Amino acid sequence: xxxxxxxxxxxxxxxxxxxxxxxxxxxxxxxxxxxxxxxxxxxxxxxxxxxxxxxxxxxxxxxxxxxxxxxxxxxxxxxxxxxxxxxxxxxxxxxxxxxxxxxxxxxxxxxxxxxxxxxxxxxxxxxxxxxxxxxxxxxxxxxxxxxxxxxxxxxxxxxxxxxxxxxxxxxxxxxxxxxxxxxxxxxxxxxxxxxxxxxxxxxxxxxxxxxxxxxxxxxxxxxxxxxxxxxxxxxxxxxxxxxxxxxxxxxxxxxxxxxxxxxxxxxxxxxxxxxxxxxxxxxxxxxxxxxxxxxxxxxxxxxxxxxxxxxxxxxxxxxxxxxxxxxxxxxxxxxxxxxxxxxxxxxxxxxxxxxxxxxxxxxxxxxxxxxxxx
Amino acid sequence: xxxxxxxxxxxxxxxxxxxxxxxxxxxxxxxxxxxxxxxxxxxxxxxxxxxxxxxxxxxxxxxxxxxxxxxxxxxxxxxxxxxxxxxxxxxxxxxxxxxxxxxxxxxxxxxxxxxxxxxxxxxxxxxxxxxxxxxxxxxxxxxxxxxxxxxxxxxxxxxxxxxxxxxxxxxxxxxxxxxxxxxxxxxxxxxxxxxxxxxxxxxxxxxxxxxxxxxxxxxxxxxxxxxxxxxxxxxxxxxxxxxxxxxxxx
Numbered sequence: 001x002x003x004x005x006x007x008x009x010x011x012x013x014x015x016x017x018x019x020x021x022x023x024x025x026x027x028x029x030x031x032x033x034x035x036x037x038x039x040x041x042x043x044x045x046x047x048x049x050x051x052x053x054x055x056x057x058x059x060x061x062x063x064x065x066x067x068x069x070x071x072x073x074x075x076x077x078x079x080x081x082x083x084x085x086x087x088x089x090x091x092x093x094x095x096x097x098x099x100x101x102x103x104x105x106x107x108x109x110x111x112x113x114x115x116x117x118x119x120x121x122x123x124x125x126x127x128x129x130x131x132x133x134x135x136x137x138x139x140x141x142x143x144x145x146x147x148x149x150x151x152x153x154x155x156x157x158x159x160x161x162x163x164x165x166x167x168x169x170x171x172x173x174x175x176x177x178x179x180x181x182x183x184x185x186x187x188x189x190x191x192x193x194x195x196x197x198x199x200x201x202x203x204x205x206x207x208x209x210x211x212x213x214x215x216x217x218x219x220x221x222x223x224x225x226x227x228x229x230x231x232x233x234x235x236x237x238x239x240x241x242x243x244x245x246x247x248x249x250x251x252x253x254x255x256x257x258x259x260x261x262x263x264x265x266x267x268x269x270x271x272x273x274x275x276x277x278x279x280x281x282x283x284x285x286x287x288x289x290x291x292x293x294x295x296x297x298x299x300x301x302x303x304x305x306x307x308x309x310x311x312x313x314x315x316x317x318x319x320x321x322x323x324x325x326x327x328x329x330x331x332x333x334x335x336x337x338x339x340x341x342x343x344x345x346x347x348x349x350x351x352x353x354x355x356x357x358x359x360x361x362x363x364x365x366x367x368x369x370x371x372x373x374x
Numbered sequence: 375x376x377x378x379x380x381x382x383x384x385x386x387x388x389x390x391x392x393x394x395x396x397x398x399x400x401x402x403x404x405x406x407x408x409x410x411x412x413x414x415x416x417x418x419x420x421x422x423x424x425x426x427x428x429x430x431x432x433x434x435x436x437x438x439x440x441x442x443x444x445x446x447x448x449x450x451x452x453x454x455x456x457x458x459x460x461x462x463x464x465x466x467x468x469x470x471x472x473x474x475x476x477x478x479x480x481x482x483x484x485x486x487x488x489x490x491x492x493x494x495x496x497x498x499x500x501x502x503x504x505x506x507x508x509x510x511x512x513x514x515x516x517x518x519x520x521x522x523x524x525x526x527x528x529x530x531x532x533x534x535x536x537x538x539x540x541x542x543x544x545x546x547x548x549x550x551x552x553x554x555x556x557x558x559x560x561x562x563x564x565x566x567x568x569x570x571x572x573x574x575x576x577x578x579x580x581x582x583x584x585x586x587x588x589x590x591x592x593x594x595x596x597x598x599x600x601x602x603x604x605x606x607x608x609x610x611x612x613x614x615x616x617x618x619x620x621x622x623x624x
Contacts, residue, residue, distance in 0.1 A: 216480070216489035219467070223475045226464040233424065233462075234535065235450035235478045244483045 005344040008214075015210065018293060019203040023196070032190035037307060039195045039263045041300050042202050046256040048283040048299035049202070049292055053209055054249035055281065056289030057218065059225030060242060061143065064150030066277035067132075067157050068125035068250040070267075072257030074161065074168065075121025077267035078111040080176035087112070093174075099166035107167060114182070122254050129250025130243060137239040137246070142228070151274060158272040173268025180262045189263040198259045205252055206292055212248075213292075221245050275318075282325045288337025298335060375438070377402045377569050378423070378539045383432035385418055385593075392418050394593040395432070398571075400539065405561065405570045407580050409604070410590035411613065416573040417459055419590070420541050424456045425449050437538060451481065453538030457531075457545055459573075461524045465517040469508050469527055472516055473499040476531035498534060506530040506560060522553035529560065533568075540564075542572040546579050558582035 022042070029035050047065060054060050081093050092104050111117040136149055161168050168174070179186045187194050212218055221241055224231045228238045261267050270276065279302075287298020302321065310317045332338055376399035385393040393415040400406050408416050421427040423434055425446040434442045441449050450456075464472050477495045480486055503509045506526040511519065516527060525545060532540050545561075546554040554576060561583045564570060574580050580587065580601060587604045589596040591613045597604060604610055 211490075212487060214490060216474070216486040216492070217483055219471055219475055220483075220486060223464045223467060223472075226466045227462055229426075230458075230462040230464065230531075231475070232446045233426075233450055233456050233458075234476050234531065235447050235481050237447050237481065237483075241483050 005341040011210075015207060015293060019199070019206075022199055022203075026192040026195050035192060035195050036190045036263060039189070039198050040260075041303050042195070042198045043256050043260045043263065044280075044283065044303050045296035045299040046198075046202050046205060046259070047253055047280045048287065048295040049206055049209065050249040050252035050256070051280050051284035052289050052292050052295035053213075053252065054246055055284060056291070056295065057213055057225065058221050058242065058245040058249070060246060061147045061281070062150045062246065062249065063147050063274070063277050063281065064132075064154040065249065065253045065280050066272050066274075067150075067154050068129055068253035069257040069260070070157060070161065070269075070272035071125040071128065072121045072254035073261045073267040073271045074174070074257075075111070075117060075124060076180075076258040076261035077174040077176060078108060079114055079117030079121065080178070080180055080261065080265065081174050082108065082111045082117065083114060083181050084177050085112075093169075095169040095172065095174075096166060101166050105167055118258060121258050122251070125254040125257070126247060126251045130247040133243040133246035133250075134239070137242040140239070151277075154272060154274060154277055158269050158274070161269040161272050168269075171269065173266055173270075175266050176261075179265065187262060189265060194263050198263065201255055201259060202296070205255065206296065209248075209252075209292055217241075217244075279321065282321060284335075285325060286328050286335055288335030290334055291337035294335055294337025294340075297337075301336070376400060377404075377437055378571065379433075379435045380419070380423065381433045381435075383419065383422055383434065384430045385415075385422055385427060386430045392593050393422060393429075396590065396593065396595055398588060398595075400569060400571050402569055403566045405565050405568075405572065405583060405585050407584040407587045407601075408571060408573045408590065409575075409580065409587055410596070413592075414590040415593035416590055417543055418593075420456065420543050420571075420573060423449075424454055424541060447481070450535070450537070451478075454541060455532040455535045455537030455539070456541045457528050457543060459543040459547060461521070461528045463516045463524055463527050463531065466515065468513055468515050469503065469519070470496075470499055470512040472527055473502055473530055473534050476534045478535055502530045502534045505533065505563075507556065522549045525549060525553075525557070526560075529557070533564075538569060540568055540570045542570060542574075544573055544575060546574065546576055554579050555582070 025038065026035055029038070047069060050065050050068075051062070054062050054065070085091055085093060092101060096104070110120055132153065136146060141149060162170055164170070179188055181187075187197065213221070220231065220236055224236070224238050224241055231241075232238050257271065260271075280299075283299035283302050284295040285298070286302055287296065288294025302324070306317055306321070309320065313320065328335060334341065378398070378400040380396060380398040383393055383396045383398075384391060396415070396419060398408075398419075408419070410416050418427065422429045422432075425441075425444060429442060432442070433440060436449070436453055439452065441452060444452070464475065467475070474495060477498055479495065480489060500509065500512070503512055506529055508523060508526060508530065511523065516524065519527060525548070529542070529545060532542070546557050549557060558579055561570065561572070565585070572583065584601045586598065587601055588598045589604060589607075589610050596613065597607050597610050599607070
């Protein structure tokens with residue numbers, strides 16, 4: 001029986017109110033550091049969104065979302081670094097000189113041109129996810145095997161970023177000395193402008209995903225999550241849908257990677273660390289993986305606590321995070337959004353008409369609605 | 375000319391042949407029952423026809439097209455529809471959503487990204503839901519359905535595809551007598567307009583629906599005929615019903 005939680009009009013209202021509140025939030029923040037911190041939370045929310053799309057709706061537990069994030073972050077880092085280089089007097093970043101490179105590697109040359117650099121930062125990880133996904137899903141990998149393979153791939157990229165010091169600056173990472181400059185306009189990472197830019201991207205991606213998941217495509221993706229074999233025996237190419245949703249989630253993580261470097265002016269192999277990608281899964285689980293908004297709120301919630309407690313507990317916070325994950329998995333498998341769903345279902349039941357009431361004729365959009373989206 | 379034809383179909387695991395040079399012809403509009411004791415190879419035969427398992431040898435053709443080596447989803451697109459022995463529905467989706475997914479006019483991921491409202495599909499969804507007795511449960515999640523209703527939902531999901539041949543693997547398994555009878559009525563309403571191959575154990579149900587019956591034993595063809603002929607076939611009675619057995623329930 002549908003409850004208020006499944007009311008699509010209400011869902012869209014909640015989404016718009018949520019983003020409207022976030023949009024006016026900087027008006028009440030005077031501290032630039034806090035504004036930047038909130039911008040970071042928004043980018044992390046974008047990563048949780050990507051996990052919700054691929055895991056919550058697609059049923060694919062990817063522990064490799066950091067691959068798209070990291071590759072895009074490196075692409076953006078390279079782009080911003082080259083903006084600070086002088087083609088004549090300083091054509092090579094200083095870390096390359098200390099690594100005894102005498103000329104700019106071919107890999108770096110496209111990043112002289114900012115639009116090309118940003119485009120590559122988005123396209124390369126997205127294509128990689130498409131190819132990597134095709135390799136996994138054509139082979140009908142499922143469940144824990146997908147988690148293992150994505151984790152292994154993530155570790156491989158981490159090692160590569162770490163070891164290829166002349167090209168990636170290794171452990172030190174790339175620290176572009178100046179903010180991103182678009183057509184002569186520098187975007188201050190600590191400004192309200194930067195905050196609104198990342199928020200605009202989060203809103204566009206979230207609403208876009210909500211719309212996409214309301215289509216027949218979204219419905220089939222969720223059907224495949226429930227029973228891939230049944231979907232295959234309805235004539236659907238299960239691998240085709242899985243590759244598509246996996247690639248879309250990779251694109252979202254890539255956008256997050258680009259924006260992350262825009263607001264922190266730094267990228268290092270930590271972006272490709274296993275712990276970071278596992279954290280994304282925890283954020284989505286805490287908020288509710290089968291709810292786009294829930295996953296985003298989960299990222300805000302966990303990272304908010306971390307920024308508050310992290311200073312006190314340092315690495316001890318990982319114990320808090322792990323404990324939280326165990327509690328959520330045990331008692332709230334659908335996260336905070338699931339809690340809300342249960343509460344609204346209870347309200348709905350108390351107001352529900354009798355069993356003889358006409359079921360009505362729900363619109364197609366309702367029929368195509370994902371089970372959980374608020 | 376048979377709509378579905380199987381020639382010399384064999385499935386072997388090392389030396390063990392679970393389906394052994396099996397032949398079958400199902401004609402347009404026919405409702406054929408496939409009988410046999412446990413382990414006779416009935417479900418494996420359906421698996422081979424639908425591509426769930428790969429045949430060791432033999433030929434499967436649908437509407438004069440050889441589909442022996444096609445992947446499952448292409449066989450379905452070519453006109454096969456299958457109901458599984460253990461009901462397979464999308465439990466997290468509503469009845470309406472299950473039927474909407476099964477209404478597979480477009481299967482391409484990209485094209486389906488642009489399908490937000492499909493009035494024709496919803497009309498068909500309501501027709502089929504009425505046909506299988508689930509019109510009042512369209513908004514309920516599949517996980518809330520009883521076992522019998524889940525079976526009907528899956529039958530509806532196969533029907534809405536409008537396949538050339540419907541393969542039904544024990545469609546009444548776990549149903550009450552009343553639900554079984556109602557399922558029989560649904561199947562009888564499909565006679566002539568649909569082609570069905572039904573694997574079933576319940577002889578009462580088989581009597582209710584069957585026109586012709588094929589019997590398998592140890593993976594091989596044993597007998598074929600009307601239900602009366604099969605029930606009176608001495609070889610069938612020996613291997614399946616028991617020499618002195620009554621043909622009431624296998």
